[in-house]
Amino acid sequence: MSNKDARLIDIGKQIKLLRKKKNLSQLKLSIMLGISREHLSKVERGATPPSITLLFDIIALTDGQILITKN
Numbered sequence: 001m002s003n004k005d006a007r008l009i010d011i012g013k014q015i016k017l018l019r020k021k022k023n024l025s026q027l028k029l030s031i032m033l034g035i036s037r038e039h040l041s042k043v044e045r046g047a048t049p050p051s052i053t054l055l056f057d058i059i060a061l062t063d064g065q066i067l068i069t070k071n
Helices: 003-021 026-033 037-045 052-061
Strands: none
Touching (some): 026 052
């Protein structure tokens, strides 16, 4: 697994944990973000990277709790 793949999976896991911490379903968060539930699922699994805009929206909704590393 490349470092890029590992970072995507890590970001996805953080998004999922924060979503659950806020008691939000994938459907509810996806509606709040204006994306499909399927797309959010792919982001959470690390199957697809979030766009910069989506990442900023997620960071705003999670009170800036996502940690992005450069490794």
